[in-house]
Amino acid sequence: MAVAYGQAMDDLTAARATMAFSLGFHIIFAAIGMTMPFLMSAAHYLHLKRGDKVSLELTKMWMRGVAILFAVGAVSGTVLSFELGLLWPGFMEHAGPIVGMPFSWEGTAFFIEAVAIGLFLYGWKRMSPWVHWATGLVVGISGFLSGIFVVAANSWMNAPAGFEWVNGEATGIDPVAAMFNRAWLHQSAHMQVAAVQAVGFAVGGVHAFLYLKGRAPELNLKAMKIAMVFGAAAALVQPLVGHFAGERVAELQxxxxxxxxxxxxxxxxxxxTLGGIPDEDTETMHWGIEIPGMLSVLAHRDPAAEVIGLDQYPKEDWPPVLVVHVAFQVMVGLGMLMAVLGLLHFWFLKKGKFPRWFLGALAASTPLGMIAIEAGWVVTEVGRQPWIIYEVLRTQDAVTPVPGMVYHFLLFLILYLGLGGMTVWLFARQIRVTQRKVEAS
Structure with a gap:
């Protein structure tokens, strides 16, 4: 079976599948690792200000989750770093001397995050309460900065800068210009807001479900409110950030x-075009709803502006149009749905009561933000194809010449599925233990 599968999947496809699956796995835990410390710090703040025991138990529950997810994110992120060299030596040969700075800064932020987690985990009753709270906040800040630095490296792949390409070699290297390239701001803002949005809705949805089930109602209602303040606020900001990102993509790519x-x-x-299925053979869109002039407005703020089409590029330079278009529609559609739920959340929060139908809608929306993140990264990565470094190096020219990449893919598929299952089990166990403790008190 493995031999037949290997024959059906060439080494380039297997290497791309391995990287896609590894990144798709890591980005979920990276988003949670960036955002959960802020939820934890918010609950801890409420405990210090009000002295209520429920906020304390919620803080400790989320603290254990942060520790678990930090470990998983560290493992999966380290694997990605190795995969860049193992699967894409051509990329590292071109990019290594140019874009190493954001990776080194990311390592520094990661080190600070690890120290801060240790201080928060073992600082109970050993530190001043507010200093202890501050160490938890540092976990979130350093994790957030770590995400920005990684996205800065990825943005360089979409808008390479900080070098001159002469006779197949990079000269005049400027690592600062490479890091702060023309794509770093919109990509970083879009990703960081998406992380807060996705995690806020995921955590809020889980606790809304548990509240509806009647489990530790005070704990779960408080947790849902805290998470949704973050998630709903991010969902309302994201359309503005996404519009800014779209304008920059229109200019750069x-x-x-x-x-x-x-x-x-x-x-x-x-x-x-809303919805629709693109047909690359006939170069037409089927079944979509067209809004005349709106793409010109969104891309260039002028209904009469010219928008460049795929007809300006040879077909071998086209991204996979169907995949990119569908992923984009999924991302935008889910984002707008979450924005509506975010508005409703603030409305019901102001009124002081959440109807059961809304809590049910929140519970059903638990995975939406994570799906939107995955779809967004499909847009970012697949939309850059066939380039691994935009208009500098093709993906097929960067892949390793070592054969047997399909076995590498299958190995990591099994490992990641096992790691993911174990993480979900550990997190669910922490929730159950905390709920029993609160219900018994």
Missing amino acids: PAKLAALEGHFKTSTYAPL
Whole structure:
């Protein structure tokens, strides 16, 4: 079976699948690891200000979750670092001397995060209460900075800068310009807000479900409120950040914009297509709803502006249009749905009562933010194809010449599925233990 599978999947496809699965796994735990410390710190703050025991138990429950997820994120992130060298030596040869700075800064932020987690875990009754609280906040801040530095490295792949390419070699290297390239701001902002949004809704949805089940109602209601303040606020900000990101993509990567919108023909008064299925053979969109001129407005703030289509590029330079377009529609659709739920959350929070139908809707929305993050990274990564470094190095030219990549993919698939299952079990166990303790008190 493995031999037959290996014959069906060439080494380039297997290497891309390995990287895609590894990144798709890590990004979930990275997002949780960046955001959960802030939820933990919010609960801890409420305990210190009000002295209520429920907030203390919630803080300790989330603290254990942060520790578990930090360990998983560290493992999966380290694997990704090794995979860059093992699977894509051509990329490291080109990028290593140029874009190493954000990776080194990410390592520094990770070190600070690890120290802060240790201080928070073992600082109970050993430190001043507010100093102890501050160490928990540092966990979140350093984790957030770590995410920004990693995204800065990825943004360089979409908008390479800080070097001149002469006779196949990089010269005049400027690591600062490489890190703070033209794509780093919109990608970092979009990703960090998405992490807060996704984790806020995931945590809020889980606790809304547990509240509806009647388990430790005071604990779960408080947890849902804290998480949804973060998630709902991020969901309302995200459309503005996403619009800014779309304008930058239109400027820096017009082929990606054309693919994610299914825009085949360069035109003025370009329509925005809602839904639809792009057909690369006939270069048309099927079954979509067109809004005339809206794509020109969103991309260039002018309904008469020209939007570059895929017809300006040879087909071998097109991203996979169907995949990118569908992923983009999923991301935007789920984002708008969460924005509506975020508005409703603040409305019901102001009224002081959450109806059961809304709590049920929150419970059902638990995975939506994570799905949107995965779809967004499909847009980012697949939309850059066929380039691993945009318009500098093709993905097929960066892959390792070592054969047998399919076995590498299968190995990591099994390992990650096992690691993911163990993490979910540990996290669920912590929730059950805390709920029993609160219910018994």
